[in-house]
Amino acid sequence: MLETLAQAVINGLLIGGIYALVSIGVTLIFGVVKIVNFAQGEFVMIGMYISFFLATQFGIDPLVSLVVSMPVLFVAGMLIQHFLIRRVLGPNDMPQIFLTFALSLLLLNLSLMLFTANYRTVHTWYSDEALHFGGLYIPVAKLIAFVVAMGLSALLWVFLHTTDLGKAMRAASQNRDVAMLMGINPNRVFAVAFGTALALAGAAGSLLMPFYSAYPFVGQVFVLMAFVAVVMGTLGNVMGALIASLMMGVAESLGIQFVGADSGLIVVFALLLLTLAFRPSGLGAQRGR
Amino acid sequence: MTGDRKPSAINNVAPAKASRTKLNRRKFLIRTGGIMAAGAFGAVPLRGWAADPVNIGALYPTTGSMAQIGVGCVAAAKLAADMVNEAGGIKSLGGAKLNIIVSDVQSDTTVTRTETDRLISGNKLSAIHGCYASALTLIASEVCERARIPIITGSSSDQLNKGRTYTFTPFARASQFAKAQLQMAKLVSEQPKVAVIFENTAFGTSTSNGLKELAPGEGVEIVMFEPYSAGFTDASPLINKVKASGANTLFSLSYLNDLILIVRTVRQVGLNIAINGGSGGFVMPDFYKNVGKAAEGLQGVAHWNHDVSDEAQKVNVEFKKRTGEFAFEYAGGLVAQTFMLADALERAASTDPKKVREALSTLDVSSGYAAMAPGGKVKFGPDGKNVYGKPVGVQWQNTDLVSVFPKEDARAPLMKT
Structure with missing residues (x-):
């Protein structure tokens, strides 16, 4: 029993690491640019296809292809922010919602057309390997993904807290108007934030590839959890999203284990409702602000 | 507002569109006519044989x-x-x-x-x-x-x-597949303890109920009967449950992507369990390509095998x-x-x-x-x-799908994994 419980927690934490990469991206964009990016899942999908094609065409390990998928999506994010998002920023939210939603539909259908609906997997030497400790096991591919995901989150945290650009982003996130009055160039900050968020989605895609199949709808699977984590961890709060993602991974895993395999999400949403009932602004909300 | 800076699009488009239609009407007719003619020809079978085809x-x-x-x-x-x-x-x-x-x-x-x-x-x-x-x-x-x-x-x-x-x-027929699956379980173990996991869709629910009804008659014990939501992110919690149930055979009624995750996870856990993936995507060449060596020894049922x-x-x-x-x-x-x-x-x-x-x-x-x-x-x-229709039990052996059940159709013995 204890072993089953421990294993369920390990499983939850490992998948929570992937949720974290997606939700940090969503929360970063929301915090800084103040829009909800409905297409975040589709960028995870693009990251997966980049890794898939690098692996099958050139034999590059999906983890190594991080160095391609992240920069490619970073640049794509800057361009999308500059040419599309920037034009719809304004007092009215509707165009922004429609824009990112349209982007999601466009990317989804484009990939259906280009890549077909087939499942694509990459098989690496560590795909089916696991470390065993007594009765417990940790799949190697997921462990690597978790460690890299946590490393990237830590890097982002350092970037946000020590560099001028990072501080400017946090400032814009806390109060955009005052930040602009202090001489922060919003366009530059927004572009970097959007690019960083997409790079994280690309990283999630590359990290998923050794143990998950790529297909056009794959983003939808992960983006739901990301949105729940963003709300639970307080909109715009990177650390909150990270912690909430890990909690949700564990909640889902425990739900499947002890409630039923088709009710893992029930536990997740129950947790969300409880959080909203007792801390309406989410786990990451600072008191007295 | 950025929109104000640009000349109105509406004023420009209307006249341009009208003149273009006039100038190109002939071209338009030629082109569409050509396409329609091509379509018509495509539907007419080509002739040229002595007897009518x-x-x-x-x-x-x-x-x-x-x-x-x-x-x-x-x-x-x-x-x-x-x-x-x-x-x-x-x-x-x-x-x-x-x-x-x-x-x-x-x-x-x-x-x-x-x-x-x-x-x-x-x-x-x-x-x-x-x-x-x-x-x-x-x-x-x-x-x-x-x-x-x-x-x-x-x-x-x-x-x-x-x-x-x-x-x-x-x-x-579909109803014959379930029976064959249960009979194959008895080849793997004298006392088959089967875990049935199925996606909570029409396909998964109806097929799993068929298995549940037939199991007692075939002398197969079902120790776990669990629906799951299709398209999950992680199969580990589900497999953790299968492990805890003490089953020695796993029937997974799943579409390809979930099945790939389930098979990989079973291998990672190091669970020694015979897996029967049923029919559908599981008996396709693509399955082996996706799962690789972990597919070895996996069983399924098919209506035809090569x-x-x-x-x-x-x-x-x-x-x-x-x-x-x-x-x-x-x-x-x-x-x-x-x-x-x-x-x-x-x-x-x-x-x-x-x-x-x-x-x-x-x-x-x-x-x-x-x-x-x-x-x-x-x-x-x-x-x-x-009236003679029956399914064939198959197993992935050395990158090939081999008929292993029933005995009279078997081309190789069933590998007990």
Whole structure:
């Protein structure tokens, strides 16, 4: 029993690491640019296809292809922010919602057309390997993904807290108007934030590839959890999203284990409702602000 | 507002559009006329043989989510027609050649209905085969019934045998698959303890209930019976549960992506359990490509396999030459079906669909390509079901899908993993 419980927690934490990469991206964009990016899942999908094609065409390990998928999506994010998002920023939210939603539909259908609906997997030497400790096991591919995901989150945290650009982003996130009055160039900050968020989605895609199949709808699977984590961890709060993602991974895993395999999400949403009932602004909300 | 800076688009577009239409009307007519003419020609079968060819409609999804298998089916349909034609065509019709007219049903039930109608009304057909996916075949067979054109299909839904007189199903029915799966479990262990995990959809629920009903009669104990939500991110919690149940056999009623995750996770956990993945995506060449070595020893059930007879092996070699993959169940079954049609046409000595239906209903073969099915015999009952139809149990062994069950059809012993 204890072993089953421990294993369920390990499983939850490992998948929570992937949720974290997606939700940090969503929360970063929301915090800084103040829009909800409905297409975040589709960028995870693009990251997966980049890794898939690098692996099958050139034999590059999906983890190594991080160095391609992240920069490619970073640049794509800057361009999308500059040419599309920037034009719809304004007092009215509707165009922004429609824009990112349209982007999601466009990317989804484009990939259906280009890549077909087939499942694509990459098989690496560590795909089916696991470390065993007594009765417990940790799949190697997921462990690597978790460690890299946590490393990237830590890097982002350092970037946000020590560099001028990072501080400017946090400032814009806390109060955009005052930040602009202090001489922060919003366009530059927004572009970097959007690019960083997409790079994280690309990283999630590359990290998923050794143990998950790529297909056009794959983003939808992960983006739901990301949105729940963003709300639970307080909109715009990177650390909150990270912690909430890990909690949700564990909640889902425990739900499947002890409630039923088709009710893992029930536990997740129950947790969300409880959080909203007792801390309406989410786990990451600072008191007295 | 940025919009104010630009000249209004509306003012510019209207006149430009009008003048363009005027200038290019002739060009427009020439082009669209050309396209329409090309479309019309495409639908008319090419002629040039001595005897009038026999038109066979082929309804398959060659685009959309089911396209991959659909495209393989079309390749098999063409291979089968070539085989019949090279052997001299239909002799009682003066050596008439089979002419396959392919129609894409786009993996969609609505399109299937209109395409079947269009195919029938636009061509003089003697028979139709298709659509591989039961959901689509159910609709196509309905249209065929009304138009009185015989349809022969490898689809396994039992519903296809209810209230239809123009539908012929030469292979095992869905209800027979569950029984075969349970009997295979007894080959692996004297006391099979089965964990049944199924996605909570119509497919998963109905198939799993079939298993549950039959299990006691077959002497199989079900120790875990668990629905899960299809399209999960992680199979680990589910497999953790299977492990805790103490099962020695796992039946996974899942579509390809979930099944890939489940198989990989079982291997990672190091769980020593026999897995039976049923039919569908599991018995396709793609499954091995996706799962790799972890697929070794996995069991499934199929309505046809490329080693069921010497003829099947020959078809397999030819199919491999053309497509690079081994002949999967629908492809091989389709070649057999084409030969059943050829046999019926030969005896009917007519291209009239009603006479072809009559000849099909009295079909009785036990040798040659037409009898290339598990059991080796085909004879249709009044419900269009092959009275000898039965599934074959298969297992992935050394990158190949091998028949292992029942004993009389087995080409290799079952590997106990």
